[in-house]
Amino acid sequence: MLKQFYNKTLIEAGCDEAGRGCLAGPVYASAVILPKNYKNKWLNDSKKLSDNDRYNLRPEIEEKAISWAIGRVSHDEIDKINILNASFLAMHRAINELHQKPELLLIDGNRFNPYQNIKHQCIIKGDSKFMSIAAASILAKTYRDDYMKKMALSFPEYYWSNNMGYPTKKHREAIRKHGVSPIHRLTFQLLPEQLKLDIE
Numbered sequence: 001m002l003k004q005f006y007n008k009t010l011i012e013a014g015c016d017e018a019g020r021g022c023l024a025g026p027v028y029a030s031a032v033i034l035p036k037n038y039k040n041k042w043l044n045d046s047k048k049l050s051d052n053d054r055y056n057l058r059p060e061i062e063e064k065a066i067s068w069a070i071g072r073v074s075h076d077e078i079d080k081i082n083i084l085n086a087s088f089l090a091m092h093r094a095i096n097e098l099h100q101k102p103e104l105l106l107i108d109g110n111r112f113n114p115y116q117n118i119k120h121q122c123i124i125k126g127d128s129k130f131m132s133i134a135a136a137s138i139l140a141k142t143y144r145d146d147y148m149k150k151m152a153l154s155f156p157e158y159y160w161s162n163n164m165g166y167p168t169k170k171h172r173e174a175i176r177k178h179g180v181s182p183i184h185r186l187t188f189q190l191l192p193e194q195l196k197l198d199i200e
Helices: 051-064 075-081 083-096 131-154 169-178
Strands: 012-018 027-033 067-073 104-108 119-123
Touching: 012 083, 012 131, 027 083, 027 131, 051 131, 067 083, 067 131, 075 083, 104 131
Parallel strands: 012 104, 104 119
Antiparallel strands: 012 027, 027 067
16 A cells, blocks of 8 residues: 655645656656545556556546646657756646645655755655655656557557557667657667767
């Protein structure tokens, strides 16, 4: 069972991102404030859940949360500021949209750019430890998947409806065959041969 809170006396928002390791598309983040007494035995790190489980939990989280929001940073912005900063910015944008101001941010991972004057606590593998971070991971993942499935209709050759932009073998073969799409991240290593030096 995941922990309900880090500090019972503070209004906490769990924050997580999705799509950091992808070759295409935006990075998404979510911020979620859950009631202190919220319980759900099915809630877990989105990576440990099936696609159906994630989508079944999303309306439950949105209904029961005190406040929730989504932030995203485009592939163009990622290329300009790098994926780490883009992940933090996506979280900031999600926090901006919360209707309730949190007093403590629970961040999945070990690094974060401070947000205004709100305290934060970085928690490694926080999405498998705290309910609010797990809830944020589910929302970020499903909303990003929705976007990539929509883009897959326009660019079916990259198989995004299956790989969601992650560097699968099929995805890389498609890049090799068809070139890059308008939403690929150009600063990423799209093909393994980008590492090889031409010394002839």
